[in-house]
Amino acid sequence: MSWSPLLPAAALLFTWAAQAAPHRTQRAASPPPAAAVSYAGREDAQALGRAIAAAQGLDPDWVLRALAQARFQASITRLVMPPPAGTAKNWSAYRARMVDAARATEGLRFWQANERWLSQAEARWGVPPEMVVAIVGIETYYGRIRGNFRVLDALATLSLDFPSGRSDRSGFYRDELAAFLTWCHAEQRDPTSVKGSYAGAIGLPQFMPSSIRRYAIDGDGDGHIDLEHNPADVVSSVARYFAEFGWEKGLPTHYGVQAPTDTSARATLLAPDIQPSFSAQRMTELGAVLDEAARAHAGPLALVELQNGDAAPSYVAGTRNFWVVTRYNWSSYYAMAVIDLAREIKRLRPPPPQPVASAPLQ
Known part of the structure; x- marks a missing residue:
């Protein structure tokens, strides 16, 4: 995986991209807790909860009750580890997995079903519909593969029991846990009800909680941001994310x-x-x-x-637009897969009907 502002699910499929991540000091090894142990009695969890509450202006009792329901997940600490040393990068093999006829066909269906939102997003942010559609396709196969971990468990595990043996990212995950609890409080969501990837990415576009807070948008004006079920919010949020990082309309990738x-x-x-x-x-x-x-x-x-x-x-x-795609996931392989899938989806789309010329007046 790569450590971008987002941590998308597709990055987790291609974990050797993490080799480009900045080095962080390794933590001393410590015995991990048993699988699925509650954080309710952990002093470090309570201290983290109080710090989050103070920093985010949340009710400390609400935060502590939420964290008391979080559970350590040993499988998450295994999944976050880098691949074995010497794993070869292979663009051809990666492309074959991520850019195929079935995914492109699903992308066309997603485009047709959400044409209104995609057109509005392009008009507002200049991001072509096929690029937005391809992001959702690479990330979660249009919602089919979005992760089944409780996000609360994932972020608590990686905040409080980040595994030794790789660069320590526990600080990153503490920030994400704070953003997640803040988002849940604002949206009146039960923190235990939200599912996502083992790294805590949420919804069809796999936004990390901090990116939901920073970039996600209410696309249809219903007063809520729902990246799990609402395509209007999904499309608008992905397009805005690209625009925030400098997407230039009309520039090739x-x-x-x-x-x-x-x-x-x-x-x-x-x-x-x-x-x-x-x-x-x-x-x-x-x-x-x-x-x-x-x-x-x-x-x-x-x-x-x-x-x-x-x-x-x-x-x-x-170009600069290629670099923008990599801000979603800091991997050129990922970016190229998105670009190629976008091209395949657009190729499947029927051309717009041509206007019928009226007969000349006699």
Whole structure:
């Protein structure tokens, strides 16, 4: 998984992306509690609850009652661990899992069922409908796979018993637990009733609680934000998220490119990773062969490498919009899967009807 402002479910399927996460100091190993033990009697849980209540302006008794119902889940501490060392990245295999005819067909149905909200979101934020639809498809297969963990359990477990053996992210999850309880209080939701991924991501677009608080929007004006059941809120929230990170209307996500054969030049272009940092002219000077559209591109580009196991890597020249897609999940593989699924869904969509020319007046 990658540690983006969101922690989407699709990231959890592709966990080797976490290798790019910043290093954090490891915590000393401590014996984990038994599976499904309640946090009700834990002094550290009560201290965390009081701190959350004070910071968020919540009733301390309400917060402590909620945390007393949280349970440690050993399976969550296993699922959050990185893959075995040496796991090879393979774009072709990942794409085959995430971009297929069945998912594209479901995406077309989602588009047709929610055309009103997608059109409104595009008009307001400039994000194409197919990109929003593809995010929901990659994240949860349009709601089919959204996680069945109690979010309260997931966030409490990762806040209070984050496993040793990987970079400690317990502080991140404490912040998410605070955001979750604040959201539940504002929406008058029972914290024990909300289900999500083992990392605490919620709903069709798999927003983490802090992202619900920061970016989610009431798309149909009913006074509530419901990312679990309301497509209007789902569509509006995903589009707004892209816009907040700088999505530029009409800008392609990427162009075709052949990487330089010189290893030093290729390393120079790959050093900034997915951050667009080079002009088309500079990429050409370093030996990259750009397609015609890329050569005419005025903004910065990034050489994006997608490894294919033992086969030769694939490359694209990513634009600022490619980088925006990676803000949803800090993985170029994830972003490329979203982009390819969006293209497949749009290809299935029937062209709009052409206006019928009226006969000339006699």
